[in-house]
Amino acid sequence: xxxxxxxxxxxxxxxxELLELITDAGGxxxxxxxxxxxxxxxxxxxxxxxxxxxxxxxxxxPNRRYALGPRxxxxxxGANKQLGxxxxxxxxxxxxxxxxxxxxxxxxxxxxxxVAQVPSLHSMRMFTEVGxxxxxxxxxxxxxxxxxxxxxxxxxxVARAGMPTPxxxxxxxxxxxxxxxxxxxxxxxxxxxxxxxxxxxxxxxxVPNAPTPAAISVSGPVSRVDQxxxxxxVPILRKAAQAISDELNxx
Numbered sequence: 001x002x003x004x005x006x007x008x009x010x011x012x013x014x015x016x017e018l019l020e021l022i023t024d025a026g027g028x029x030x031x032x033x034x035x036x037x038x039x040x041x042x043x044x045x046x047x048x049x050x051x052x053x054x055x056x057x058x059x060x061x062p063n064r065r066y067a068l069g070p071r072x073x074x075x076x077x078g079a080n081k082q083l084g085x086x087x088x089x090x091x092x093x094x095x096x097x098x099x100x101x102x103x104x105x106x107x108x109x110x111x112x113x114x115v116a117q118v119p120s121l122h123s124m125r126m127f128t129e130v131g132x133x134x135x136x137x138x139x140x141x142x143x144x145x146x147x148x149x150x151x152x153x154x155x156x157x158v159a160r161a162g163m164p165t166p167x168x169x170x171x172x173x174x175x176x177x178x179x180x181x182x183x184x185x186x187x188x189x190x191x192x193x194x195x196x197x198x199x200x201x202x203x204x205x206x207v208p209n210a211p212t213p214a215a216i217s218v219s220g221p222v223s224r225v226d227q228x229x230x231x232x233x234v235p236i237l238r239k240a241a242q243a244i245s246d247e248l249n250x251x
Contacts, residue, residue: 014040015048019057019068026156027109028067076108083214084116084130086247087207090240091118091216098233100220103128104244105141107213110161112142120220128219137163137177138170140192140204144215146177147184148206154178170195189234190215194222201225205237208245216241 021037022029031049035042049066052058056071087104094102101120105112111133128134136142137158146154158174165172171180184190192202203225204217218233219225 011048014044015052018045018048018052019072022058022066022068026160028061028065030065034066079212081115083212083248087116087216087244088118090244091116094118094216094218094236094240095120097236098218098229100218100225100229101128102216102218103141104207104214104216105134105139105145106210107136107145108133110136110157112136112139112145112215114141122220122224134196135161135164138166138192138195140190140196140202140217140219141215143177143180143184143190143192144204144206144217145213147181147190148213151178151181154181166196167194167198169193169198189237191230192217192219203230203233203237205234205241207241207248210245210248214244216244 017038017040018034021034025033025037029037031042031045034045034049038045040048049058049060052069053060053066055069057069059067059069061067083106084104091102091104094100095118099120099122102118103114104116105114112135113133114128114130117128117130134142136146146157149157154177155174158177163172163174163177164170171177180190189203189205192200192204194200196202199222200219201222202217202219204215207214207216216237218237
């Protein structure tokens with residue numbers, strides 16, 4: 001019979017604790033690092049890891065470190081699709097009210113991945129394929145997500161992912177990025193000022209209390225998406241982000 005702890009099956013709780021510790025560590029850890037991060041006995045950690053390796057949810061690297069396994073990818077893709085499905089009605093409402101393309105993205109390792117989009121009806125519009133991955137520092141949704149994280153975590157993300165500059169307006173220096181994130185935290189939203197694509201501006205906002213770091217945005221040509229558009233869009237974005245948060249946490 002499974003051993004139980006308060007509110008649940010203890011062995012299941014321990015498995016997910018280990019998976020979350022490995023995720024928080026950047027995707028791979030040593031056995032000793034795991035042991036120092038949890039109160040679980042070392043034999044228990046080793047037994048659970050061995051089981052997860054056998055199932056494909058964890059893999060052991062040649063250097064003996066433990067990393068997240070390929071079977072988790074399918075679970076993550078399914079969860080991302082569900083996040084997109086929850087957000088889509090609010091994204092459609094954004095398009096109905098503002099007339100520009102709306103997106104939702106989540107943090108996936110050190111990149112953002114777009115999980116939902118509702119396109120504008122304009123012939124000239126912003127288009128991002130659902131499932132596309134992008135660097136955090138060069139997108140409105142990415143910067144909105146980074147602004148929710150500590151600076152040291154941000155430094156780690158961009159150090160691992162790099163800071164390519166798709167346009168001449170992209171941020172390519174970590175200190176410049178941290179200064180921009182400070183402004184984003186103060187005003188509550190981010191702006192992609194043609195940093196991903198020349199001629200396209202984006203206003204984005206993090207989804208509060210999301211189960212995984214997430215953000216939504218509205219994007220379009222700079223000729224239409226100007227500061228007066230932003231003044232109108234920000235409160236609508238804030239309301240939509242809160243509605244998505246409420247729906248995610250209700251489930």
